[in-house]
Amino acid sequence: LARGYLNREDETAKRFVADPFVVGERMYRTGDLVKWVNGGIEYIGRIDQQVKVRGYRIELSEIEVQLAQLSEVQDAAVTAVKDKGGNTAIAAYVTPESADIEALKSALKETLPDYMIPAFWVTLSELPVTANGKVDRKALPEPDIEAGSGEYKAPTTDMEELLAGIWQDVLGM
Structure with missing residues (x-):
């Protein structure tokens, strides 16, 4: 991912923590909450907002x-x-x-x-x-x-009509 934040040691210290698996290396703290399930990782959500x-x-x-x-x-x-x-x-x-x-x-x-x-x-x-x-x-x-x-508002200009037509084609309407 990265080695840290350039010229921001405080942010680097907050977001990069010691890697418990490899001595001397760091890991990025993502804010994701996961758990091990049957040998795999299951995403639960975020620990922040x-x-x-x-x-x-x-x-x-x-x-x-x-x-x-x-x-x-x-x-x-x-x-x-x-x-x-x-x-x-x-x-x-x-x-x-x-x-x-x-x-x-x-x-x-x-x-x-x-x-x-x-x-x-x-x-x-x-x-x-x-x-x-x-x-x-x-x-x-x-x-x-x-x-x-919100309420539906019909296209009012030629450009809006063209774009609405394109979206109808894309969505198969």
Whole structure:
């Protein structure tokens, strides 16, 4: 993979650990959680909050940080959910319930790329927390997947008509 991060010894020390199988070598800590099953490796998931959305690896905490910096937001949590097509999408949970979602989206677009803007939004009076005071992600309500799917908008220009026709051919419609 690599020997480390160029001129970033702190990152290298965090991500590259001593190889227990080969003395003096290092291994890359990926963040993947796996287990041995019948002599093979079974992927269980991630031990961090990194997800892959539309081909991009995203740390959900980066979106939470940007949301928390907005004056209209008291608290925020971000999770990965499955959309109607079974694809991974981002859901944002914000307080207060009176938050203007369109204003929040617009503000995030100034600091985050399009693929990091949450597709689903839930406003809550308060975020559920564990006994330790951390956000209880398991207690967050499921977002309304139907509401986030949007309405069909027919092609309006010649170029849109051409592209829609190409996609129909590709999808066999």
